[in-house]
Amino acid sequence: MASQETGLGFVQLAPTRNPFNYDWFEQTNRNITTAWLTLTEIRDQINLYSDTSQDTYLTALELAIRMAIEDYLGLSITSVQYKVYYGASALYGSPLSLDLPETSQGGVTINSVAYYNDATPTVLTTLSASAYYYDPTGQKVICTDLPTAINPQMTSPVIVTYTLSASPLASYPVIKQAGLLWFTHLYNNRSQTTELNLKTIPLGVDTLLRPYKPLIM
Secondary structure, eight states, X not given: OOEEEETTEEEEOOOOSSSOOOSEEEEEEEOOSOOSXXXXXHHHHTTOTTOOTTXXXXXXXXXXXXXXXXXXXXXXXXXXEEEEEEOGGGOOTTTEEEEOXXXXXXXXXXXXXXXXXXXXXXXXXXXXXXXXXXXXXXXXXXXSOOOSOBOSSSSSOEEEEEEEOOOGGGGOHHHXXXXXXXXXXXXXXXXXXXXXXXXXXXXXXXXHHGGGSOOOO
């Protein structure tokens, strides 16, 4: 593993995030019940005010908007859980570093680090929490003690499960206003097609959200 001389002497360098060393990842749990925009904010935006007759529809549409904003920005407005899978090509370096694909300013909780062992049949084995920690400066899990009995025949034998906490950006007025603009569009256009020649307003959703879309090098 590469090392570099510093004021602390020769220090081992952890593997970088370029390119990422995971094989693939999946979203395993997502909050689809907690509202982000309030019904009062929504009714005021679309001029319904005290009319509550459409609240069921508005609530469902609000959840869709919240999830679309989360996906667009890559941030969690409510908690989201992922599983990340790592192959043999990622299992190098000491200590071992495992990149995470999605992170949050609100915090990251590592739920578990597990691996399929080399027994027959193979067994998914969970590491002790003392054997790893999360590095927020590198957005990765650092394993200080990973067993050598990892199944060499499986494509992605190491799995990290983690949860993103809600990002503080979710409360920013500019992001909520983008949500309300997006909501207005979908509320007024309930079909995939239209006979009208619609145009995007110059300073709309993209302009409001773009400064908060993370750039990862």
